[in-house]
Amino acid sequence: QPTAFQIRQKNAEFSSKARAGKNPTKPSRAEALAKRSPIGTIHIYFEIGLWALGLILFLLCGGFIFELARLFFL
Numbered sequence: 001q002p003t004a005f006q007i008r009q010k011n012a013e014f015s016s017k018a019r020a021g022k023n024p025t026k027p028s029r030a031e032a033l034a035k036r037s038p039i040g041t042i043h044i045y046f047e048i049g050l051w052a053l054g055l056i057l058f059l060l061c062g063g064f065i066f067e068l069a070r071l072f073f074l
Contacts, residue, residue, distance in 0.1 A: 002010075017024040027035075 014024045
């Protein structure tokens with residue numbers, strides 16, 4: 001719970017920004033995300049996709065080699 005001093009301080013900041021002609025409110029998260037470039041998020045998803053693909057290939061190749069070894073040596 002903010003104190004009365006903090007509330008007055010925020011109100012003063014809000015009114016000074018409004019008087020200066022600036023937007024006194026912060027943009028919502030949705031607005032901020034809409035303005036952000038999608039290239040960064042695509043890059044993150046691409047990295048995750050590469051890790052997942054590598055893991056799947058590792059499991060497939062490892063399983064195949066394990067089965068060959070079991071077939072020949074057991």
